[in-house]
Amino acid sequence: MATLGIHKDFLMEFAKLEKPVQKRVHEVFDKFREHRHAGLHLEKLEKARDPRIRTIRINQFMRGVVLAPESGDSFLLLKVMPHDDAIAWALKHRATVNSATQGIELRDDVALERATAGVRGLPSPAGEPLFAHVSDKDLTRLGIDADLLPLVRHLSEEAHLDALHKILPEQQYDVLAGLAARMEPEDIWREIVLVQMEQASFNASPQATARADNEQSASAVGQDDLSAAMARSQGRIALVSGPDELMEILSRPFDTWRVFLHPSQRKVAYRPSYNGPARVVGGPGTGKTVVALHRALHLARQLPSEAPDGSILLTTFTRDLAGDLRRSLELLIPDERLRAKIRVTNVDALANQIVRESRSGTPLAILTSQKEITARWERIARKLGIDFTDVFLDQEWRHVVLAQDLRSPETYLKTSRNGRGTPLGPLKRAQVWRAVEAFVGELRKADEWTFLQVCAEAARLLEERGDERPYRHVVIDEAQDLHPAQWRMLRALVPSGPDDLFIAGDTHQRIYGNRVSLRNLGIAVTGRSTRLRINYRTTQEILAWSTELLTGRHVDDMDGGDESLIGYRSAFHGAAPHTSGAETKSDELFGLVAQVKEWNSAGVSPREIGVAVRYIQLGKEVARSLEEAGVPTTVLGGASGSGDGVRIGTMHRMKGLEFRCMAVVGVNDGIVPMNSAVTTEDIDPQQHREDVLGELSLLFVACTRAREALRVSWHGQRSPFLGKSASSENR
Incomplete structure (x- = not known):
């Protein structure tokens, strides 16, 4: 059987073809299971720059381009294009090493x-x-x-x-x-x-990897030794072991490429072992999640045969992101027995389970409404007669008391309040502690919990187990959004030692305001931290526009230093982002509908389009406008809408997703940043700066969900965040 390689351009172009054409492409290249002369007509081209680049007929209108050397049985699928375009491309190009x-x-x-x-x-x-x-x-x-x-x-x-x-x-x-x-x-x-x-083979499958390793070690790389050269081109070429794997890749080309590793990613994911906690950082689209998935696979393969199912934890911040990880893991690891070694769940759900088990399975009553929580703080402050706002007390409790696991007034009086902008003397601290005791007392009396309290309790219960910990390895995605209480629980889930924690995150995408120092939490990653700089999702034009939003902003790296986007770049180019201001909301929505229809006409399916909003009510209005225009929609987290419709969701819900085309709507002054989400300077100037940065990061996250096209719009007064980046404004 021939050795097959699939170039990423082939895969991306294939994904955009109509279904009947895709079926025909698969029929043609499925014949590679036989010898290349059996049923294949690879046509040489006169005056070609490289005689090894041939074309093959797909149908009356489409041709494939294949690199097929004069000798040997290795082939590289390069392009699938309209007939004339394929011929022109093949005549001009040459393959070299x-x-x-x-x-x-x-x-x-x-x-x-x-x-x-x-x-x-x-x-x-x-x-x-x-x-x-x-x-x-x-x-x-x-x-x-x-x-x-x-x-x-x-x-x-x-x-x-x-x-x-x-x-x-x-x-x-x-x-x-x-x-x-x-x-x-x-x-x-x-x-x-x-x-x-260093990497001699691509991880398309164990069989393909082993075959490429053997061929590479047998001879030096030459112009016609395609197998070895393809193996050294990981990140651009996937090796396919047979017709079944070819069918699997072509059936889900976009999804399949998402779990393939690029060279810098593979080195991190498949390092034999780390001596302790390890971390990978990088901006949006650099593949941190893909690295985390492959690291979990690598660790699963290294487990001893007697290791029970669920020995490895793969976790993240929210339930939705955990669901995405679970689906990607199914794609990456078809073997159910191997996949069973990895448990996927979000942090809060795991903490809830640990605490619930300690209570003989009794369910926990969780306070999920932030309005209810702040209302309690307001009542307590009024009852105690202390001059603190509900917002200040809630933040002090979360960012100081729970963050440092403070359990007595003495420890609170002595502790550092680094990161808080309002100084407190001993008398003021004593007043705050009285409010904290009253708040916790009310929750205890009602047998109610907050999510962070559950995590703190889970950490305490795990510490009481001594050396008995539930996991051998813990892999953490979207690490930048976790609170110190959640980190303490994660640290307590696994014994300290080689490959205990593997952490993936980007503090430029921190949208929940939880600042941590891994060092202070006993998680030392010095010497085991890697930065990814190449974006494989977003065009350079979209990336540069989005990155400009963060220019001049100080962003920490979770380990006592500063994070930087220097050297961060995209692997490909495209159209510049489009910005659009309107006088009224109706005008803005009219422009959005026109843009979505234009994308549809260009061959982008509705489900490949995302629309991000700051609050869900605007999202529902967007959905109504699109539906009235005949465009199907799906409101993320909602019960209505077509499963194949345009994806509409809040900026928070868009985290971890990606779309061919992305529209960010309602980027107005007072909405982005959202006034209610930003602490006023008179309450706490430091927290005010942190909140503004969080809102800015939220916009950055929404914009970098786009792969090929980005449209940012507003009505009335535009957001102050768009001061520089809206220079390409079109009204």
């Missing part, structure tokens, strides 16, 4: 020759060249072709490099983009080049 990584790269020879010829004889750039800080030796060592050096040396701005993105070999563009972002050559070597050299 990168001099540094020894992986396959595709190059538009015609366009590169024109671009290179165009700069020869031109005077040097007026300003400092873009890569003046990098020597020719370093460029060559990082895999830049010698014949491209004149072109590279003539670039003076990142925009010039971006303009070459579609014609440069992908691996070489990645290197140049990293250098343009001021990454050091040694960092590029470690994060882009070395990880591909």
Whole structure:
């Protein structure tokens, strides 16, 4: 049977085809189970730059493009395009092996020759060249072709490099983009080049991995040794072990690619072992969740045979995100017996279970209404005659008392209130503690709990077990939103030791205001922390626009330092985000409906479109407008709507999701940021700054759900957050 590789471009283009065409594509390439001459007609092209690039007829209108060497039985599926486009692409391109990584790269020879010829004889750039800080030796060592050096040396701005993105070999563009972002050559070597050299096979399946390993070790990589070169091109190419796996990949192309690893991700996920807690960080779309899933798989494979089911915990912040993890795990691990070793649940649900079991199964009455909680604080403050607002008391209890697990007035009087902006002397602290005792006393008397109280109690119960802990390994996704009480419970779930905790998160996406110091919680990740910088979901245009929202904002890294988006970039390009202001809400919704219909006409299905709002009532109005226009909708978390409709939800509900096209609606002053969600400066100036940053991060999260297109709109006065990023405004 032939060795098959699927290039990511093939998979993405296949996903956008109509179902009958997809079926025909599968029928054609399913014949690879036989020898390539049995039923396949791979057509050579006259005057092709690379005679190994052939085309194959799919139907009357579509052709596939395949890299098929003269000898050997390995094939790489490159493109699926309309007939004329496929021929034109095949004539211009050539497949080569990168001099540094020894992986396959595709190059538009015609366009590169024109671009290179165009700069020869031109005077040097007026300003400092873009890569003046990098020597020719370093460029060559990082895999830049010698014949491209004149072109590279003539670039003076990142925009010039971006303009070459579609014609440069992908691996070489990645290197140049990293250098343009001021990454050091040694960092590029470690994060882009070395990880591909170290990993000899892609994790499409154990069988494909083993086969590629054997072939790679048997011979050096040559131009026609496709199996080994494909194995070194992980992140761009998936190896397929047979017709069943081909059918599985082609049946869910977008989902399948979401669980494939790129080189920098694989190095983190499949490291044999960490000596203690390990962490992976990175902006939206860098694949932190994918890494967490693969880490759970790796740990499951390492378990001894006698390990019981559920030995590994894979957890996250909310129930919805846990459901997404569960579905992705089913896709990644078809083997039910292996998958059973991993339990998936959200943190609060697990804490509830632990406390409930200690009460012989008695259900817990949880206070879920924040209005009810603050109303209790208001009544207590009034009853005690103390001059504190309900908001201040609630925040002091959550961010100081529960965060530091304070259990007596003496400890509260002595504790640091770092992060709180209003100073409190001993008398004021004593008054606060009286309010805390009254609040907790009321809850205890009514046998009621808050979520954070349940987590604190679960941590206490686990500590009482001594060395007996329920899990061997704990993998945590969306770690930035967890409260210290939740972290203490997670720390107590697993004994300290190698591979105890694996943490994935991004503090730029913190939307619930829970600040922590892992170091202070006894979770040391120094020397075991990795940053991912390449976004594989969002276009560079959307990424740059969204990142500008956070420019100048101080964001901590959960470990005593600052988090940075320096060097953070996308792997592909697209259209610039569209911003639109309207006079009235009706006008804004009219514009949204027109945009959604335009996306539909361009071949984007309703379920591939997301609409984010700050509050759910606006989401319902959006749904009504779209439904009246004949567009099906699904309100996330709601009971109505078509399952295949446009996804509409609050910005909070959009966390962890992604869409081909994304609209963020109602980004008005007073709504984003939401006035009721921001502590006023007179109550606590520090908390005010934290709340504003949380609202800004919420908008950032909503915008970075987009893969290909982003539209941001408002009516009346636009949000102050859009001061710079709305420069492309269209009214």
